[in-house]
Amino acid sequence: MGQLNAGIVPVTPFQQNCTILFDMDDKTGVVVDPGGDVDKILSVLKDNAITAGAIWITHGHIDHAGGAMELKDALGIDIIGPHEADKMLLDNLENQGRRYGIAGVRNCVPDRFLAEGETVSFGNHQFEVLHCPGHAPGHVVYYNRAAKFAHVGDVLFRGSIGRTDLPGGDHAALIASIKGKLLPLGDDIGFICGHGPGSRFGDERRTNPFLT
Ligand SMILES: [Zn+2]
Numbered sequence: 001m002g003q004l005n006a007g008i009v010p011v012t013p014f015q016q017n018c019t020i021l022f023d024m025d026d027k028t029g030v031v032v033d034p035g036g037d038v039d040k041i042l043s044v045l046k047d048n049a050i051t052a053g054a055i056w057i058t059h060g061h062i063d064h065a066g067g068a069m070e071l072k073d074a075l076g077i078d079i080i081g082p083h084e085a086d087k088m089l090l091d092n093l094e095n096q097g098r099r100y101g102i103a104g105v106r107n108c109v110p111d112r113f114l115a116e117g118e119t120v121s122f123g124n125h126q127f128e129v130l131h132c133p134g135h136a137p138g139h140v141v142y143y144n145r146a147a148k149f150a151h152v153g154d155v156l157f158r159g160s161i162g163r164t165d166l167p168g169g170d171h172a173a174l175i176a177s178i179k180g181k182l183l184p185l186g187d188d189i190g191f192i193c194g195h196g197p198g199s200r201f202g203d204e205r206r207t208n209p210f211l212t
């Protein structure tokens with residue numbers, strides 16, 4: 001088994017960072033948050049000869065989960081996550097698609113919901129599941145201890161935090177998720193987030209205006 005690598009495919013009008021996590025040696029991996037533009041995701045997989053074994057979802061918003069069923073059907077793979085508390089959001093994606101004028105969105109039915117403390121993996125790459133509500137009630141973060149890496153979805157951004165004005169949002173819960181679960185993992189943990197560039201927990205702990 002080789003090193004863990006990540007490729008980002010911006011999808012949907014929200015420029016969401018659909019993330020392909022894969023092993024450098026055997027080119028197997030997973031697709032995190034295929035919010036839409038599924039043809040584009042499939043071309044990136046094909047062009048890089050990456051075999052995706054599963055779809056992992058961080059939370060039930062349209063830009064993260066709107067293309068999951070289409071990708072599942074195209075590849076014949078399971079949808080894993082988020083936490084069941086986002087089922088209401090996942091069941092409402094088609095309505096959201098109409099509201100935002102995004103075509104081709106389907107309600108998402110995961111093959112498996114996740115809970116705090118569970119582990120998901122591909123090859124030798126293991127990720128701990130952290131339930132981090134606040135931006136969405138069922139938001140999960142995927143944390144790879146060995147690689148000092150986390151995919152934090154819309155919980156935390158470089159210099160910002162997830163919005164909490166959408167249904168199920170809770171500012172106090174979001175801050176508790178970040179300060180109670182993410183930052184304690186260590187300053188040297190690098191992360192990819194749902195929008196914009198990634199960062200390190202230490203840099204956010206020191207400079208993020210929402211956390212100081
Ligand atoms: Zn979101």
Ligand SMILES: [Zn+2]
Nearest residue numbers: 016063154194
């Ligand atoms: Zn988002």
